[in-house]
Amino acid sequence: MTSSELWSRATAERYDTEEAGISSPAALGPTLDFLAELAGDGRALEFAIGTGRVGVPLRERGVPVVGIELSEHMAAVLRRKVDEDTLPVAIGDMATTVVPGGFALVYLVYNTITNLLTQDEQVECFRNAARHLEPGGRFVIELGVPPLRLLPPGQVAVPFDVSERHLGFDTFDLVEQVLVSHHFTLEDGRYRRGASRHRYAWPAELDLMARLAGLEPERRVADWDGTPFTQDSTKHVSVWRKPVA
Numbered sequence: 001m002t003s004s005e006l007w008s009r010a011t012a013e014r015y016d017t018e019e020a021g022i023s024s025p026a027a028l029g030p031t032l033d034f035l036a037e038l039a040g041d042g043r044a045l046e047f048a049i050g051t052g053r054v055g056v057p058l059r060e061r062g063v064p065v066v067g068i069e070l071s072e073h074m075a076a077v078l079r080r081k082v083d084e085d086t087l088p089v090a091i092g093d094m095a096t097t098v099v100p101g102g103f104a105l106v107y108l109v110y111n112t113i114t115n116l117l118t119q120d121e122q123v124e125c126f127r128n129a130a131r132h133l134e135p136g137g138r139f140v141i142e143l144g145v146p147p148l149r150l151l152p153p154g155q156v157a158v159p160f161d162v163s164e165r166h167l168g169f170d171t172f173d174l175v176e177q178v179l180v181s182h183h184f185t186l187e188d189g190r191y192r193r194g195a196s197r198h199r200y201a202w203p204a205e206l207d208l209m210a211r212l213a214g215l216e217p218e219r220r221v222a223d224w225d226g227t228p229f230t231q232d233s234t235k236h237v238s239v240w241r242k243p244v245a
């Protein structure tokens with residue numbers, strides 16, 4: 001049983017519109033280049049494929065893609081774009097669901113490892129990625145660096161977006177390593193309130209999870225375009241490899 005919150009039909013129907021800014025061909029180009037190169041002639045498995053923001057254009061580039069997704073509502077939006085033969089999706093938890101065949105690439109983007117709210121489940125997610133990889137295959141994660149340097153003692157929230165139509169801020173439980181992202185979105189003259197829980201983790205903790213799953217660190221950059229990762233980076237794209245022998 002996963003600890004993830006289930007994404008609703010209403011959220012699924014809004015998703016592509018709300019994420020349009022990071023879904024255009026220009027915005028996705030470096031992501032698709034990065035993933036297609038790692039997939040090579042092999043197959044790719046996307047954990048938490050959602051509405052296919054990344055998986056569908058990667059498939060259109062010629063990479064065979066399979067998805068695992070917890071929310072039937074998110075998968076239903078994907079299914080309007082592409083049929084089951086072209087891009088199969090298994091409904092289930094990415095930490096435990098197994099699909100047939102081996103993969104050259106398993107990837108989990110857009111901070112979605114944090115939807116698993118316990119360390120145990122995040123470790124299981126790494127193990128599930130390793131289970132699906134062929135020898136030499138890669139697991140890729142895109143994740144924000146926890147923004148705790150922005151949270152001085154006594155302050156309870158860190159704003160991450162203050163724009164005309166959206167106000168967003170995070171609050172933190174530093175003991176449980178959980179943050180809640182709060183959203184106030186202007187719709188028809190009223191603010192709609194939303195909130196989601198996330199278990200944040202530093203890159204070093206992910207490296208240890210990868211090691212527990214039998215994967216070796218290969219590369220860490222600050223973004224899909226290969227920008228070097230530094231102590232000031234706000235996110236990372238990390239690659240671990242399953243040893244050949």
Ligand SMILES: C[S@@+](CC[C@H](N)C(=O)[O-])C[C@H]1O[C@@H](n2cnc3c(N)ncnc32)[C@H](O)[C@@H]1O
Nearest residue numbers: 004007048049050053070071074093094110115
């Ligand atoms: C931020 S969206 C990312 C969707 C897609 N990968 C993208 O980049 O647009 C997070 C997705 O993770 C899914 N999800 C959350 N917990 C999950 C779990 N335990 N197993 C599989 N999918 C999960 C949600 O239903 C949602 O579709």
